[in-house]
Amino acid sequence: MSPMNRPRQHGIGGGRGVAPRQRLGLARWLQRPLAALGRALGQTPDWAPDRGRSRVSWVGLILAIALLAVITSQIPLRETDIAVYSTAAERVFTEAEDPYPRRPGDVLPFTYPPTALVLLYPIAGLSLEQLAAAMRALNLLLALVVMIVIVGELARDDPSDRLRVWGPLYIAGFGGLYLNLQFGQINLLLLLLIWGYWRALRRSREGAGAGALLALGCIAKPHYVLLALGAGPLPQRRLIVGGLLAGGLLIALSLWVAPTGSWISWWREIVATASLTELPPGHSSIAAPWNRSLAGAIARFLVPNKFSTLIADDPALAARLTGSAILIVIGATGALLWRSMRRDLASDSATATGLRDRNRLEQQAAEATSTPIPPRGALDHDLELSLISIAVFLIAPASWTHHLVLLLPAALVVLRERVLAPSRAVSSRFAAGLVLAVLALTLDDLIPREIRVSSLPLMSLMTVAVIALWLLLAEQLWQRSGRRGTRIPI
Template sequence: MPHRWLTGPSPVLAIVAGTTVVGALVGGFTDLYVYRFAGQSVLDGTSLAGTRDPVMGLPFTYPPFAAVLMVPLALAPAWVAAGLISGASMAALAVVVRLARRELGRPAPGWLVAVLALGAVALEPVWQNLSFGQVNVLLMVAVLVDVLRPDRRGSGLLLGVAVGVKLTPVVFVLLMVLVGRRAMAGRALACFAATVGLGFLVAPGSSTSYWGDRLVDASRVGPPALAHNQSVYGALTRLLDREPPMLLWLALAGTLALVAVGLGAWWWRRGERLLGTCLTALGMLVASPVAWSHHWVWAVPLVLAVWAHTRLLAAVVAAVFVARPFVWLPWGDGAEYGWSWWQHLVGDAYLWCSLGVVVWAVRAARRGDATRDPTYAAEVARQRILPDRLSVSRRSR
């Protein structure tokens, strides 16, 4: 009986329940205040344009459709909302771990999933998500479910919702096109279009403002020079002591993103779906004008994917995201503009880490390392083919 308890879902349910209780008791999550304010604005029929949350003084920077999804958080008491988003984030983290393990052909007993999910909290992007009450882990699991299992009925709908909430996951639609999953990509885009339409239907004023002029304003989400912005745009802003010229940013960020997505498609087509998806995520993060450190929750599946090939690099990546070197330096209130050359190297740690992974993935692809472990490749194939055969058998019956 104890063995069955450990291998089943009970350990995961226990950590989710514990996180829910802790979240409800702690509360006071910065971004959760903003989410609840957005949901309340939808209920009141007021526009989000030019308004700020009265508690934290921060604007709601997502598309209006995301505000519609925040209505339940506005209806619930603050402590209930804090518990719900904390528990949901931990549950999503556990699902990410389980998806990654199964995709790699590795066992995923409940106790191991719970241990790895709790261990992942040591990564700065993860605990920042929990402490802010953010939704990045929830969006990540929505993307992974669709991109790792594109043959599911209705695949693409979760990805479309994720794009409707935060736009940047649209890069995974491009990945699906590159790997030949155009039907899924079409469903994702159709679902995204539906989210835009729903936003105009429920909050026409907010939608007109967002899609009209606020969308292209990168500064609406915060100062891009802040050390926590670990994107190419943020690095260039700190280096040049001002926001970079558009052409320079597009040349550097666009090139890096295209390489990462193209490389991700190459690995995905050769059976390394998890690694290919994570490389695409890196392209999304470095190319986004603002990629706050809590956006980098993709470090969790990335470490698991790289671990299957090289444990040394995986350990280095994990260490960088645990240490978050950019806070070792003076930051905030424009202090980043005074960084010396070596401080820029330290302060852009997440960006350099992603570049290192891309370089490794290019070299590994040239050496032909994809699915080089025949046992691993066979197990992954079995994990994918068996459900398909069972589904065909059921339909024939």
């Protein structure tokens, strides 16, 4: 029986005969608020500690919350990014001024597109201290939601139920999460909006709401619209309409709230000044150690910067190498997506042309000598969307360490499929676990700064880990979408 078809279970851990009276007191206390939170977010209450679920799973979630609280208490707030939000909100909603041209005294530029200006309206008028406290509280709440909603959904396809224990703990130990808490970033909000779209695809509910959630998730990072490719090869019309309507609404709102000329200014000041070897004026160097993109990794070897010793001063070569690497990532990702998605096209074509009988005979002949190719399901959507999200991260000119939280679903898929799966070889599980550990331990606070910003191998390690994550997922999708007549390893 496939994981999607097995009987639904309630609670966290996958029933192991634990009596209801044995539940932890804190688990019982959290039951109603967590179940209500899950229902409000469209998540079935898998986390409610009902009968038949192991208390071990609740222990995992409770330990994760405790770890989150302890680490958060040790992280000081930094107002660098919050000051950018506050300044932009003041200029737009108080002074009615364009937020993109730089003024004397500006530290970092506001780089989000005008669609993101609507997010600044609620914070207009807040002091830096008030805004910092509000963002810390919001991100703590969103971190808890990520632990419950994303892990709970992905655990539906985990027969061992181990992800319900280790998923929240992995998130609680994820360094990129705490950088979002420290700097007051909005990536957790964007992650949950994108996850709404992801969840709809894996449940085959490609309605207008899914498209709208993806559009909203791209409100500040429009390049993540590439995740729309995951709805292929023939996306539902309702999904397209929902995405277009939501995107159009965001643009209309931006034209209403943004000062005149903001779109032109954003393009001139931000988009047109960014390249494969340079970021907009006032921004960190593209070669900064905390830039984990392909452009950042290559720039540290070839583009003049204060962080690394160059092997050659040749920005033109860096641009060519980065462009080639981006094309390779796009081409390889596209090929894997096509290999996986063509199964749907083949099925539709057979139905439309009356070739079902012939295909049935071919399938029977193939099954006589091989393991049949599994139909495209939730796992395939997980793998496809994971590959796209990683590709988007790699090909962007700047992907900072705190952007790694947008790869949490992909990391959790690898945790479920490659580390916690008991059928995997120990060596394979160890290798995948090592990749996830490097991603989680960002090294930003574990290694002295003077070493961290002067060692090219260390500065490149995080990008290498992201590439390794892509390779692990690509291998599994390749195996699952193998040609008919070839054996697909389990």
